[in-house]
Amino acid sequence: WDLGANADFDDQQVSQLLESGLDAQEAFVGNQDGDLESAFAGADKMIEAIYKCPSQSHAPMEPMNATALWSKERCEVWCPTQNGESALAAASEAAGLPIEQCEVYKTILGGGFGRRGMADYVHQAVAIAKAFPGTPIKLQWSREEDQMHGFYHPTTMAKMRGSLDAQGKLTGVHMRVSGQSILAALAPQMLADGADLATFQGVVKTGLHPRMDEHRISYDFPAVLVDHAMRNPPIRPGFWRGVNVNQNALYLECFMDELAHAAGRDALEFRLAHMKNRPQGAAVLKAVAQRSGWGRDDGKSRGLAAVYAFGSYVAACAEVSVDADGKLKMDRIVAATDCGTAVNPQQIEAQVEGSFVYGLSAALFGEITFDQGQVQQTNFHTYPSMQIKDMPEVETIVMPSGGFYGGVGEPTIAVAAPALLNAIFAETGKRVRVLPLKDANLRA
Numbered sequence: 001w002d003l004g005a006n007a008d009f010d011d012q013q014v015s016q017l018l019e020s021g022l023d024a025q026e027a028f029v030g031n032q033d034g035d036l037e038s039a040f041a042g043a044d045k046m047i048e049a050i051y052k053c054p055s056q057s058h059a060p061m062e063p064m065n066a067t068a069l070w071s072k073e074r075c076e077v078w079c080p081t082q083n084g085e086s087a088l089a090a091a092s093e094a095a096g097l098p099i100e101q102c103e104v105y106k107t108i109l110g111g112g113f114g115r116r117g118m119a120d121y122v123h124q125a126v127a128i129a130k131a132f133p134g135t136p137i138k139l140q141w142s143r144e145e146d147q148m149h150g151f152y153h154p155t156t157m158a159k160m161r162g163s164l165d166a167q168g169k170l171t172g173v174h175m176r177v178s179g180q181s182i183l184a185a186l187a188p189q190m191l192a193d194g195a196d197l198a199t200f201q202g203v204v205k206t207g208l209h210p211r212m213d214e215h216r217i218s219y220d221f222p223a224v225l226v227d228h229a230m231r232n233p234p235i236r237p238g239f240w241r242g243v244n245v246n247q248n249a250l251y252l253e254c255f256m257d258e259l260a261h262a263a264g265r266d267a268l269e270f271r272l273a274h275m276k277n278r279p280q281g282a283a284v285l286k287a288v289a290q291r292s293g294w295g296r297d298d299g300k301s302r303g304l305a306a307v308y309a310f311g312s313y314v315a316a317c318a319e320v321s322v323d324a325d326g327k328l329k330m331d332r333i334v335a336a337t338d339c340g341t342a343v344n345p346q347q348i349e350a351q352v353e354g355s356f357v358y359g360l361s362a363a364l365f366g367e368i369t370f371d372q373g374q375v376q377q378t379n380f381h382t383y384p385s386m387q388i389k390d391m392p393e394v395e396t397i398v399m400p401s402g403g404f405y406g407g408v409g410e411p412t413i414a415v416a417a418p419a420l421l422n423a424i425f426a427e428t429g430k431r432v433r434v435l436p437l438k439d440a441n442l443r444a
Helices: 011-021 036-041 084-095 120-130 143-148 182-186 210-215 245-263 267-272 279-292 345-365 413-428
Strands: 028-033 045-053 065-070 075-080 102-107 137-140 156-164 170-179 224-230 301-309 312-322 328-338 393-398
Touching: 011 156, 011 170, 011 224, 036 156, 036 170, 045 245, 065 120, 075 084, 075 120, 084 102, 084 120, 120 137, 156 245, 170 245, 210 301, 245 267, 245 301, 245 413, 267 279, 267 301, 279 301, 279 312, 279 328, 279 393, 301 413, 312 413, 328 345, 328 413, 345 393, 345 413
Parallel strands: 075 102, 170 224, 328 393
Antiparallel strands: 028 224, 045 156, 065 075, 065 137, 156 170, 301 312, 312 328
């Protein structure tokens, strides 16, 4: 085999590429307001932190598969897919037949999380079926093939800077994201003058783009700049449940905790001070704080996180403990969701609980690494998921305020990791800024 131009590609090259964007002069702007230069120049105290999120696999329980039947007149495909139109187009292309002579039958998903929005496995199945005219063939990838040939959650880094005045008030925030663009790889026609606006999910300025208003930033800052230095390593990126709001919420919510600590203020009070024009966001944050016992002197360590994404306001409060050996125990997570109109509260509760299984699995274990051009995680022994014995109790508060229907299955994932990391700091005094947690030393 010719291993191609990326035969020597490894993680060190990824890190070097992302680091090059942290201080780059050119970047796409997703949120800008106020005089940040003056805020930083007049600061009594400057806070800076660098965070990193890795590539992550969708890791559905059912590997990619499809059944196909080809003849010169017709092609039929049976497959689990999140994108029937894309699967149909892939079948037509591989079959060498017009769309009108192709049919795709969608089966139940064995897990998708965004991975089954891509149709590479459909194309492959039809190509094989074409070699056996009139004979139905079933293609099923092995677990190893599935893990090593995904469209991975994009890897990014963020350099966060904030300024405080002499009274401990926040005067400015700069969030520089460096990393992959999903749209640049999968749908370049959707870029806006070269910018991937979806990169700013959860931190975007209201009015930047009509489709992005459901992902606007949760806070009002006196001065703010959020920008993106696009850096695309040769890794296939994909839409991974929650997409870019996951890392953006982690960067901003962990940094808000750092700012509050530097200012000597309570993390809840500090957040609420910047949510005066966002009553629904403040409401879900207050709800989880009250339910969890925030501020209570009961020996428990807690961490907060909040975000507005997919048209829903969500917040979480995590309770954790860390023993003398650095072993983490997650006791409870309280989550509040305002999704506008709640059609089925029981289903909302199930989605929130499931999203924490997925989000905590990613935060603790989720990392795809590369060496000599290949993915190193081949199965669940090297890419584990949460087990029941380690899963915290999840309490869901459904608090719809009316109006349009927001999302439920994706936004809550985004608050899992930052709430957990902020609780770990409350317990140990240590900041974890690089995921996954499996590599962190949590000894106090």
